Amino acid sequence: MLISCFSVLILISNVSCLYFHIGETQKKCFIEEIPDETMVVGKYKVEIFDRNVNDYIPTVYGLGMHVEVRDPDDKIILSRTYAAEGRFTFTSHTAGEHVVCLHSNSTAWFSAGQLRVHLDIQVGEHAVDYQQVQAKDKLSELQLRVRQLLDQVEQITKEQNYQRYREERFRQTSESTNQRVLWWSIAQTVILLITGFLQMKHLKSFFEAKKLV
C-alpha cells in the first residue's frame, strides 16, 4: 500500500511545471556547473502539438527523448533514449561545466512539429527526495530536518572546495598570463632591435653599392 502510494507520488512528481517549446528535430542544451560527486536529477515530459486539437497532447507513437550528458572534458557520461516522460540521474566525477542536451528521437525531416518539453533539473541537496528518505529510514520529523541540514552543509562544503579549486586555477592563469606578457614584451623588443639592425645593414650595403658614401 505504502509502496504503491510512493510510486504514484513519483509518477506525479514527474510532471514538472516549467516548460518550453522546441522543434521536433531541434536540440536543446543546458549547462550545469557543479562540483564533483554531486547528484543531478532531471525530470521531463514531452508533448507534441496536434493540429486537430490545436493544443499540445501527450505523444502517442513512441516518441521519446534522447538525453546526453557531457562532462567538462567533453566525455559522454550519459547517453540514453528515454520514453516521452522520464527521469534521468547522474553523478558528476569531475567538477566543472556539465552539458545536458535533450533532443527527440523523431526521424521526421519534413513537416516537423512543435514539441513542448517540461523540464526540471535539481542539483545536489535539492535533488534528494525527502519523502522517500523518510519512508525508507523511518525518521522522525526532527531527524528528517537534521538530515536535510547535513545534506545542505555537505553541498556548501563541496561548492566551497570547488570554488577554491577554481580560484586556484584562475590565479594560475593570471600568473602565467603575466609571465607570458613579460616574455613577449622582451621578445618584441628583440624583434624591434633585429629589424632596426637589419635595416641599417641593408641600407649601408645599398649605399655602398650605389657609391653614395
Place this chain on the structure above:
Amino acid sequence: MEHFTFILALFATLFCLTYSVELTFELPDNEHQCFFESIEKGTKSTIEFQVITGGHYDVDMELTAPSGQVLYKDVKKQYDSFTWTADASGIYKFCFGNEFSTFSHKVVYFDLQVGDEKPLMEGMDSQAKAMTLMETSVQNVHEDFKTAIDYQTHFRLRELQGRSFAEDLNERVMYWSIGQSVVIVLIGIGQVMVLQSFFTDKHKTPSAT
C-alpha cells in the same frame, strides 16, 4: 484509501504550487527563448537572471501575465531580479531575447522561484502546528543555509563572468601582439624600400638629364 487519494491530490497541486528551478542555457545570436510556468493566483514568485558570457553580457527580458499584460520588460540588462504576486492563475511566460546582437552567442542563467518551499513531509507546515524550540532553530539554520547556497551561486556566476572576461581579454591581447610583431616587421621592410626608392630616383634623374 480515500484519505490517501486526497493527500495525493493535494500533493499534486503542491508540486505545481511550490516550485523552484535554476537553468543555464545558451542563447545564440538573433534568437530568443521563451519559458512558461503555470502559477496559481496569489503566489509570490521571483525571477533572477544573469548573463554569464558573450558580447557585452546583456540580454532582453520580458515577462508576460496570462492576460497578455507585460509585467516586466527591459532591454540589454546584465542581471536583474524581479518579484511579483500573481493576480490571476495561468501560464506566465518569460522570454530572453538576443535579437540585437548579430554575432555574439550568450549563456544566460535564470532562477525562478514560485511560492514557498515545499515542506519535507505532507502536513508538515510551519503554520500547521506549534514547533518545539529545537525544530524552530533547525528551521532557522535551514533558512540560513539556503541563503548561503544562494550567495554561493551568485558568487560562482560572478566568478565565471570574470573568468570568461579575462580569458577573452587574454585571447585579444595575444592576437593583437602577434599583429603588432607583424606590423613591426612590415614597417621595417617598407621603410627600407621607401628609402631605397628615394635614392634610386635621385640618382637616376641627374644621370638621365
